[in-house]
Amino acid sequence: MKNQIIKSTIILSVSSILAKFLGILFRWPLVMLIGDEGIGYYQMTYPLYMFFIGIVSGMPIAVSKLVSERVAYDDKESILSIVSAALKIMLILGIGTSAFLFTCSNFIIDFLNWDQKAYWSLLGVALAPLSVCTLGVFRGVFQGMENMIPTGVSQVIEQIVRVVVGISLSFIFFSYGIEYAAGGAAFGASISGFVATIFIVIVYLKFKRKHFYKVKKRKDTKLYLSKLLKMAIPLSLGATVSTIMVLIDSILVPQMLLHAGYSHKESTILYGQLTGKVSVLINVPLALSIALGTAIIPALSKLFVLKDYKQFKEKVITSFKISSFIAFPCFIGLYFLASPIMNVIFPNNSDGFDILKYASVSIPFIIFSQVSTSILQSTNNYIRPVINLLIGCTIKILITLFLTGSSKFNIYGAVIATIFSYILTSYLNMMSIKKKVNVTINITEIILTPLLSSLLMIIVVLVSFDYLYKVLGNILMSLGICIGIGGIVYIFSMVILNRKEMRNIFFSMK
Numbered sequence: 001m002k003n004q005i006i007k008s009t010i011i012l013s014v015s016s017i018l019a020k021f022l023g024i025l026f027r028w029p030l031v032m033l034i035g036d037e038g039i040g041y042y043q044m045t046y047p048l049y050m051f052f053i054g055i056v057s058g059m060p061i062a063v064s065k066l067v068s069e070r071v072a073y074d075d076k077e078s079i080l081s082i083v084s085a086a087l088k089i090m091l092i093l094g095i096g097t098s099a100f101l102f103t104c105s106n107f108i109i110d111f112l113n114w115d116q117k118a119y120w121s122l123l124g125v126a127l128a129p130l131s132v133c134t135l136g137v138f139r140g141v142f143q144g145m146e147n148m149i150p151t152g153v154s155q156v157i158e159q160i161v162r163v164v165v166g167i168s169l170s171f172i173f174f175s176y177g178i179e180y181a182a183g184g185a186a187f188g189a190s191i192s193g194f195v196a197t198i199f200i201v202i203v204y205l206k207f208k209r210k211h212f213y214k215v216k217k218r219k220d221t222k223l224y225l226s227k228l229l230k231m232a233i234p235l236s237l238g239a240t241v242s243t244i245m246v247l248i249d250s251i252l253v254p255q256m257l258l259h260a261g262y263s264h265k266e267s268t269i270l271y272g273q274l275t276g277k278v279s280v281l282i283n284v285p286l287a288l289s290i291a292l293g294t295a296i297i298p299a300l301s302k303l304f305v306l307k308d309y310k311q312f313k314e315k316v317i318t319s320f321k322i323s324s325f326i327a328f329p330c331f332i333g334l335y336f337l338a339s340p341i342m343n344v345i346f347p348n349n350s351d352g353f354d355i356l357k358y359a360s361v362s363i364p365f366i367i368f369s370q371v372s373t374s375i376l377q378s379t380n381n382y383i384r385p386v387i388n389l390l391i392g393c394t395i396k397i398l399i400t401l402f403l404t405g406s407s408k409f410n411i412y413g414a415v416i417a418t419i420f421s422y423i424l425t426s427y428l429n430m431m432s433i434k435k436k437v438n439v440t441i442n443i444t445e446i447i448l449t450p451l452l453s454s455l456l457m458i459i460v461v462l463v464s465f466d467y468l469y470k471v472l473g474n475i476l477m478s479l480g481i482c483i484g485i486g487g488i489v490y491i492f493s494m495v496i497l498n499r500k501e502m503r504n505i506f507f508s509m510k
Helices: 004-056 058-072 076-111 116-124 128-144 149-176 178-211 221-259 264-305 309-336 338-345 353-378 383-404 411-436 443-472 475-497 499-507
Strands: none
Touching: 004 058, 004 076, 004 116, 004 128, 004 149, 004 178, 004 221, 004 264, 058 076, 058 128, 058 221, 058 353, 076 116, 076 128, 076 221, 116 178, 128 149, 128 178, 149 178, 221 264, 221 383, 221 411, 264 309, 264 338, 264 353, 264 411, 309 338, 309 353, 309 443, 309 475, 338 353, 338 475, 353 383, 353 411, 383 411, 443 475
16 A cells, blocks of 8 residues: 555545535524524534534544554554553543533633523533543544544544434424524534444444454553653644634624624624634535544654655655645635525525635635644644644734724634634744755645646636526536536646646555
């Protein structure tokens, strides 16, 4: 197998994209049922939930990295010790966080000056930390072994259950009020996490019986407790700073919109459009880069610990090229097709398409930031990405405070803040890669071909969409056919403009 990174990325990308589309399937009836105001209540608590995920997300990455290093030496005993140590840490953290959310929900809402109607949504996600912690450990184990199938399948199962349970509960509680319906939808996230956890635990136990038969964990579990914490804490700091980007919006944006002259209801609606609609669509292409980042860490960690620096550098360059292939067609497509996409996904409730248009500009920079962070983490450089993200967050806060409170910029101030914060973060990360691991990234070489191919793609798509919509009179069919045509044009033009590189990537998958 010549390039496990690409194969692992494809597996996780397919499952992640499917999960994201299921997430859109979840949002569509939810928006239709509770509207932008209800989505606003739901989304106010969601960044806090994501902040917690950021706090614990360092552990799955640490598990993945340590397991991949032990796999390189076929040290099965240590792998079992890593799993045992990680579970002890995460169960304590999960139980403690769930208890805190249950008992301190009102305090959190008062402290952050949220609308009191967000209480039921916060209560709905209170159980989620327990399942997130357990699920993360086992996903990290399989990712460390470069087996992405259990992670991918568990993601899809989690989203299916979330759609079914979340929408059902939202519909049941709707008669009591929008805030109760939003709380029911939030509770779907807690239930789905437990179902996904049960699935991956069963898969792990079967895998353990087959491949770790009669293998006993080492007695030095405490050693791995120390190693995991030493590695996970800076990783979690990095992920936490990243989620702070979202948390900043949940805290500052509604408040600054009030300063701009909007009412509580109007600011909640605008915030709901930004986070409940636009962010959901932006996150679909970002799922691909997250999959790439997840695949990068164990693969590069193994090469780094074996000191195979030639292959390491080649895979770093390949990772940036793949991320560029993903980023630019998604950015260009969402920028020029924002209105019809929002009309198709949220019929009769497509407000916010202008926000989507401008927010799409951030996609390449977020993707480069995520991939470069994973590369630095794979080489034991954990603190530098945290510092770079903190600098980006500082810029985001300053721009949000300055622009969002202005009636001229309002919600678009938050979009501009996100774009500039990730431009700076991705630039700082690339400079760190050049300095820390002696890999120079030629930005022009990486972005030129996918950018030209994306521009050619969108010209064909816009012309064909205009023609098909006049002939068919159906926006969904016209858009679907045009996206298919655009995908073919993009791939064909990529092959023509860069035959050698595309041939190397596809051959490496064999």
